[in-house]
Amino acid sequence: MRRAVCPGSFDPITNGHLDIIARASKLYDVVHVAVMINKSKKGLFEIDERIELIRQVTAEFGNVEVESFHGLLVDFCKERDIPAIVKGLRAVSDFDYELQMAQMNNGLTGVETLFVPTNPTYSFLSSSLVKEVASWGGDIAHLVPPVVLEALNNRLAKG
Numbered sequence: 006m007r008r009a010v011c012p013g014s015f016d017p018i019t020n021g022h023l024d025i026i027a028r029a030s031k032l033y034d035v036v037h038v039a040v041m042i043n044k045s046k047k048g049l050f051e052i053d054e055r056i057e058l059i060r061q062v063t064a065e066f067g068n069v070e071v072e073s074f075h076g077l078l079v080d081f082c083k084e085r086d087i088p089a090i091v092k093g094l095r096a097v098s099d100f101d102y103e104l105q106m107a108q109m110n111n112g113l114t115g116v117e118t119l120f121v122p123t124n125p126t127y128s129f130l131s132s133s134l135v136k137e138v139a140s141w142g143g144d145i146a147h148l149v150p151p152v153v154l155e156a157l158n159n160r161l162a163k164g
Contacts (some may be wrong), residue, residue, distance in 0.1 A: 007032075009089040009119070012039040012078050015055050016048040017153045019135055021127030023062055025093035028121055030066040037087060038063065042075040049136055049160060062150040079114040090118045095128050 063069040107118035
């Protein structure tokens, strides 16, 4: 069985993330979406909320498993016998950092990293940018799945 992981904080998941996960789901039998827990950083959404949103928007793929992780991604991979990490690249600046991470991960455990160029439609997109635009009342409906838009609008309305 071919397995891969798509890691990230997904706070919240965007159409750019979803595009990479969808493409990975066509290449692998099982795609694990690993939601990173960073206790030193307060996200807009709690980890359980992120996981639920991701499960909802990836349900149609049928081969995506979503869970959280804390620590080294290579340990997550080793525990689940996952030989590959799939990462989307938006720009050359992403590549510089991700190449170093890929080489470190491979050196630690032999896990491979596959880089997928982001769909040009989403090349500028990040969760941080989505949250900022939404907080100022900008239209992000074309940047996130509808269920995420609703959750984001509800969260921001609560302040």
